[in-house]
Amino acid sequence: MNDSRNAYCKCLFYSANALTRQMNRMAETAFKPCGLSPSHAFMMMLVNNEPGIAAGSIATVLMLQPSTVTRLLDKLEKGKYLKRVIDGKYVSVVPLRKGVLMQNQIQQCWSVLYADYTGLLGKEQATRLTNQLYASSLKFENTVHSI
Amino acid sequence: MNDSRNAYCKCLFYSANALTRQMNRMAETAFKPCGLSPSHAFMMMLVNNEPGIAAGSIATVLMLQPSTVTRLLDKLEKGKYLKRVIDGKYVSVVPLRKGVLMQNQIQQCWSVLYADYTGLLGKEQATRLTNQLYASSLKFENTVHSI
DNA sequence: TTCATTTACTTGTATATACAACAATAATAA
DNA sequence: TTATTATTGTTGTATATACAAGTAAATGAA
DSSP: HOOOOOOOHSHHHHHHHHHHHHHHHHHHHHGGGGGGGGGHHHHHHHHHHSSSSHHHHHHHHHHHOOOHHHHHHHHHTTTTTTEEEEEEEEEEEEEEEHHHHHHHHHHHHHHHHHHHHHHOHHHHHHHHHHHHHHHHHEEEEEEEEOO | OOOHHHHHHSSSHHHHHHHHHHHHHHHHHHHHGHHHGHHHHHHHHHHHHHHTEEEHHHHHHTTTOOHHHHHHHHHHHHSSSEEEEEEEEEEEEEEHHHHHHHHHHHHHHHHHHHHHHHHHHHOOOOOOOOHHHHHHHHHHHHHHHHH
């Protein structure tokens, strides 16, 4: 059985997707208590840490497409976690009370997630993997974006 | 700017997702010439290599949920790339001529993808990253599945 | 043999995400 | 100042993927 996997598991597309799906499942569970999906929670944290951040910066920092940011913001705004402040073509985002009050809980969920995957992979491997992934995604960023 | 990223980029959820999104974008481009999405192409390769493979095995090998496999199969079957052979509750999958004839082209696209990302990351880093991802996803598999 | 349980797959529904096309605004050049 | 171009964000539409619930078939126990 594992032989049949061999060809694919040597492909970065395959292994990156496999791990990410599992990671996302774990993250979804970890963030459940706060009632937000991991992506929404990350966005909320970012807005709490940088009130008034431009929508475009959110996209850059979280490495998401602008349209994805729009959709995530829509939901958080509808839930009264934050609001858009529109100034001409610029949109900045500020947290609302509900979002600010949630920060603690989000960070707790985040800690749980961290504990979960380091428990599984070991602290060392987890750190190494994370660093390599991040370094690699920066390399992608510079090339893939600027075509 | 990069300081604002710092907190997140140390998280495996964040970095895995970031890289995977970029990887997927690249893969989508690489597989475009064959007219299949990367996931469909992978599934097609697998079925070509193991004609008659059980649907459940596809899920295991590709590390996908059964429902996801169903959906991917639906599309490939509709496109006459393969067909399901139903035997009681068992479903096995066999390639059709169109799918078999496509194998070459798919593999070519796969080579292009490989060349693309090794060109970007360097062969060494690409291999290291892939192996670590795969090894990690196996660790996840054993725990996350069996809850 | 019949009933309960497990297995294998599908369907309904929801989500995150993307791309391409669009609007509205700002910046620049003429 | 006006006309062009670039920037910023949103909408329409499509995709992959997942979970939960359902169905049908196989297996095991009584």
